[in-house]
Amino acid sequence: xxxxxxxxxxxxxxxxxxxxxxxxxxxxxxxxxxxxxxxxxxxxxxxxxxxxxxxxxxxxxxxxxxxxxxxxxxxxxxxxxxxxxxxxxxxxxxxxxxxxxxxxxxxxxxxxxxxxxxxxxxxxxxxxxxxxxxxxxxxxxxxxxxxxxxxxxxx
Amino acid sequence: xxxxxxxxxxxxxxxxxxxxxxxxxxxxxxxxxxxxxxxxxxxxxxxxxxxxxxxxxxxxxxxxxxxxxxxxxxxxxxxxxxxxxxxxxxxxxxxxxxxxxxxxxxxxxxxxxxxxxxxxxxxxxxxxxxxxxxxxxxxxxxxxxxxxxx
Numbered sequence: 001x002x003x004x005x006x007x008x009x010x011x012x013x014x015x016x017x018x019x020x021x022x023x024x025x026x027x028x029x030x031x032x033x034x035x036x037x038x039x040x041x042x043x044x045x046x047x048x049x050x051x052x053x054x055x056x057x058x059x060x061x062x063x064x065x066x067x068x069x070x071x072x073x074x075x076x077x078x079x080x081x082x083x084x085x086x087x088x089x090x091x092x093x094x095x096x097x098x099x100x101x102x103x104x105x106x107x108x109x110x111x112x113x114x115x116x117x118x119x120x121x122x123x124x125x126x127x128x129x130x131x132x133x134x135x136x137x138x139x140x141x142x143x144x145x146x147x148x149x150x151x152x153x154x155x
Numbered sequence: 156x157x158x159x160x161x162x163x164x165x166x167x168x169x170x171x172x173x174x175x176x177x178x179x180x181x182x183x184x185x186x187x188x189x190x191x192x193x194x195x196x197x198x199x200x201x202x203x204x205x206x207x208x209x210x211x212x213x214x215x216x217x218x219x220x221x222x223x224x225x226x227x228x229x230x231x232x233x234x235x236x237x238x239x240x241x242x243x244x245x246x247x248x249x250x251x252x253x254x255x256x257x258x259x260x261x262x263x264x265x266x267x268x269x270x271x272x273x274x275x276x277x278x279x280x281x282x283x284x285x286x287x288x289x290x291x292x293x294x295x296x297x298x299x300x301x302x303x304x305x
Binding site: 035037038039040041042043045046049050051054055056057058060087088090091093145146147148150151 | 168170214215216254256257258259260261262263264265267268269270271272274275277281282283284294
């Protein structure tokens with residue numbers, strides 16, 4: 001089945017055993033993993049906090065939802081995301097990737113929805129992109145995952 | 156204008172944290188404490204017939220029976236039930252020397268409705284998390300099954 005969409009400049013983020021396909025406009029920067037400060041009492045998918053442009057941002061291992069925990073290595077990168085809709089302008093966050101993300105211009109009909117039966121947490125849809133297994137993150141689901149409804153009220 | 160506020164730099168659980176130094180924080184040296192386990196508390200401070208529990212925390216912030224603590228930092232001493240955090244080391248830092256940036260920890264709050272780390276000091280050598288006094292006090296009280304937020 002073809003995905004009905006226009007040309008979109010996107011990034012393929014290698015996470016766990018698949019790729020996350022995200023519009024480039026959501027990503028502020030891709031960089032190396034700076035020193036991570038442990039964030040006690042956090043869920044396992046929170047790897048820690050790092051300094052980015054002189055502000056603290058949380059680094060997440062979303063791959064844990066689809067496979068084993070990530071291992072930090074020399075090829076590891078972080079994709080720093082702009083704040084999710086409705087959140088404060090300083091609430092950037094980062095997703096750990098296995099390697100440097102790949103830039104793509106996505107056009108119909110190069111993107112095919114897969115017939116995977118499995119429901120993948122925090123993926124809105126699964127895709128096949130030139131033979132690569134990919135998924136589009138469910139941003140609404142991530143927002144629910146990230147922000148405690150009482151403790152982390154958006155200003 | 157000179158910033159006269161101070162932060163406490165606390166070393167415990169294998170990590171360094173910062174906490175605003177408020178007037179209702181009371182610091183007691185180890186020699187003033189009664190090192191006696193009561194429930195999950197590692198030590199007590201006896202004051203005017205009342206005993207204030209104090210907790211030593213491990214790296215995962217679970218209570219541990221003993222550590223190399225040197226002082227107890229009591230929070231909420233103007234409230235009905237002060238509670239203490241046992242720290243290995245402690246320093247007083249001028250707020251003007253720190254660059255504190257707010258941030259929102261991701262995931263569910265460790266105590267209902269409260270995150271424990273509302274900010275971090277960003278320095279050349281990395282980040283130091285800032286503790287929310289009310290949140291930490293609530294967390295420590297919850298260790299004994301008391302969720303009172305005093």
